[in-house]
Amino acid sequence: MDTATAAASVPEADARREAIRVEDLHKSFGNLEVLKGVSLTARQGDVVAIIGGSGSGKSTMLRCINFLETPSSGRIVIGGEEVAMRGDGSPANQKQIERIRTKLAMVFQQFNLWTHRTLLENVIEVPVHVLKVPKSDAVARARQLLERVGLGGKEETYPAYLSGGQQQRAAIARALAVDPSAMLFDEPTSALDPELVGEVLTVIRDLAAEGRTMLLVTHEMKFAREVANHVVYLYQGRIEEQGPPAEVFGNPQSDRLKQFLSSVA
Amino acid sequence: MTGLFEFLGLGASAELLSLSGWGGNLLRGLANSLQIAFGAFGLGLVIGLFGAYGKLYGGKVTRDLLAIYTTVIRAVPELVLILILYYVGSDIINKVSEGLGGGRVEINGVAAGIWVLGVVQGAYATEVLRGAINAVPAGQIEAAKSYGMPGLMIMRRVTIPAMMSFAVPGLANLWLIATKDTALLAVVGFNELTLETRQAASSTRAYFTFFLAAGFLYLMVTLCSGAVFARVEKWARRGQPSLKGGTS
Ligand SMILES: Nc1ncnc2c1ncn2[C@@H]1O[C@H](COP(=O)(O)OP(=O)(O)OP(=O)(O)O)[C@@H](O)[C@H]1O
Numbered sequence: 001m002d003t004a005t006a007a008a009s010v011p012e013a014d015a016r017r018e019a020i021r022v023e024d025l026h027k028s029f030g031n032l033e034v035l036k037g038v039s040l041t042a043r044q045g046d047v048v049a050i051i052g053g054s055g056s057g058k059s060t061m062l063r064c065i066n067f068l069e070t071p072s073s074g075r076i077v078i079g080g081e082e083v084a085m086r087g088d089g090s091p092a093n094q095k096q097i098e099r100i101r102t103k104l105a106m107v108f109q110q111f112n113l114w115t116h117r118t119l120l121e122n123v124i125e126v127p128v129h130v131l132k133v134p135k136s137d138a139v140a141r142a143r144q145l146l147e148r149v150g151l152g153g154k155e156e157t158y159p160a161y162l163s164g165g166q167q168q169r170a171a172i173a174r175a176l177a178v179d180p181s182a183m184l185f186d187e188p189t190s191a192l193d194p195e196l197v198g199e200v201l202t203v204i205r206d207l208a209a210e211g212r213t214m215l216l217v218t219h220e221m222k223f224a225r226e227v228a229n230h231v232v233y234l235y236q237g238r239i240e241e242q243g244p245p246a247e248v249f250g251n252p253q254s255d256r257l258k259q260f261l262s263s264v265a
Numbered sequence: 266m267t268g269l270f271e272f273l274g275l276g277a278s279a280e281l282l283s284l285s286g287w288g289g290n291l292l293r294g295l296a297n298s299l300q301i302a303f304g305a306f307g308l309g310l311v312i313g314l315f316g317a318y319g320k321l322y323g324g325k326v327t328r329d330l331l332a333i334y335t336t337v338i339r340a341v342p343e344l345v346l347i348l349i350l351y352y353v354g355s356d357i358i359n360k361v362s363e364g365l366g367g368g369r370v371e372i373n374g375v376a377a378g379i380w381v382l383g384v385v386q387g388a389y390a391t392e393v394l395r396g397a398i399n400a401v402p403a404g405q406i407e408a409a410k411s412y413g414m415p416g417l418m419i420m421r422r423v424t425i426p427a428m429m430s431f432a433v434p435g436l437a438n439l440w441l442i443a444t445k446d447t448a449l450l451a452v453v454g455f456n457e458l459t460l461e462t463r464q465a466a467s468s469t470r471a472y473f474t475f476f477l478a479a480g481f482l483y484l485m486v487t488l489c490s491g492a493v494f495a496r497v498e499k500w501a502r503r504g505q506p507s508l509k510g511g512t513s
């Protein structure tokens with residue numbers, strides 16, 4: 001597969017704006033090369049599911065996109081703006097990174113809510129302090145968002161008093177509060193008890209339905225098949241296979257993907 | 266009550282301790298002690314915060330220098346440090362003053378005390394805060410980063426508030442040590458509570474009375490501090506369910 005031009009959607013016919021483009025991304029930790037040239041494009045409204053075995057580099061790829069990890073080489077273009085990188089892959093312009101990060105809201109496996117702040121404070125934190133939205137506006141919006149993810153009435157509660165599912169939904173509200181142009185989900189349901197997975201998936205499904213752009217690392221194959229319009233299978237730091245979910249799940253080409261799908265089924 | 270005083274032979278003590286008598290001197294000494302303890306604790310916190318960040322995120326040279334600072338300060342007895350820092354400090358100031366053509370400078374006792382104890386406190390605070398910062402779950406700092414917070418804002422809005430619950434018990438200890446270390450400043454002739462007490466005691470020969478009174482004052486400081494820190498800790502631990510079980 002030609003990874004350099006692999007696109008999430010049919011390239012020619014698609015006039016939707018590009019949200020995220022990754023070109024030939026490499027990342028090594030010391031001697032361990034974790035990403036060996038990954039390219040990927042997500043257009044506005046795309047839901048790209050990233051699947052693959054443990055250690056295949058899914059999280060690392062996601063984290064390179066907003067520079068939580070420093071890529072070793074490659075190009076990253078967010079909303080048409082290329083992130084300036086030094087020769088060693090480190091961001092050349094910290095201000096640019098910070099600005100771009102506010103457009104890419106990340107939802108973590110472990111939620112990572114700020115435990116010393118209430119849910120409302122968590123949700124308004126970035127709008128008020130980073131985006132300089134007037135506090136009253138941010139609060140009103142945060143209340144709506146918490147309501148929307150089913151946490152109305154929990155505004156003044158601290159995260160530690162909530163279930164994992166509630167915390168993750170609050171984390172999604174925090175992500176929505178920055179009005180992101182794309183959302184990055186890293187296994188948002190993997191830390192949850194099985195009975196709590198559904199409530200989080202429901203929220204994500206709604207976001208997909210309203211046309212949010214997202215990159216979603218997940219082990220929930222059924223869910224990926226249902227919400228994604230493009231699926232990427234990562235194997236040992238390379239994109240082994242990708243395409244529409246019906247193809248990838250219904251008619252896998254490579255043996256590795258076949259094996260992977262039968263192992264998670 | 267007065268009967269008890271008389272029985273214990275304390276009628277004279279009460280007289281001696283009256284505010285117009287030596288009691289006023291003791292309270293002035295206490296005020297001086299507290300002033301220095303406050304200043305030193307504050308200075309120690311500032312040094313400690315920079316020290317902790319330096320140790321965690323600084324370059325090799327910074328880390329080595331800080332390691333020397335915390336090791337030396339914590340290895341040498343405080344009394345010796347106070348003598349060294351006090352005389353070295355005043356010597357330097359005088360040299361500078363003479364170099365600039367001025368005369369000898371009268372060292373301000375409070376400022377000197379704050380500087381000397383603050384440097385000592387800073388070494389311990391560095392370690393307390395370093396441990397506390399390390400205890401903050403990395404994910405919370407990562408989340409802040411991923412939402413575009415600049416470094417200083419992360420420190421102010423996330424790291425420092427989140428580490429407080431880990432730091433407060435250690436800082437409370439440091440504060441109590443600060444109040445008690447002020448007594449060591451007596452050796453350089455600073456009029457804090459212990460020196461005032463000794464002067465009152467030797468002038469009146471009522472050693473028992475005055476040292477007991479001083480002990481009582483130190484105890485009160487400790488008790489009040491305990492109450493204040495209990496509240497601070499409760500605030501710092503907001504959001505964390507108590508281990509004793511039950512919610513809120
Ligand atoms: N900070 C790091 N330092 C060194 N090695 C790392 C680091 N982060 C990840 N790795 C290694 O990189 C490889 C890919 O890790 P990554 O977390 O991207 O995998 P993943 O596909 O997300 O796996 P999982 O499904 O288990 O989350 C692993 O071998 C991992 O050990």
Ligand SMILES: [Mg+2]
Nearest residue numbers: 058059060187
């Ligand atoms: Mg992962």
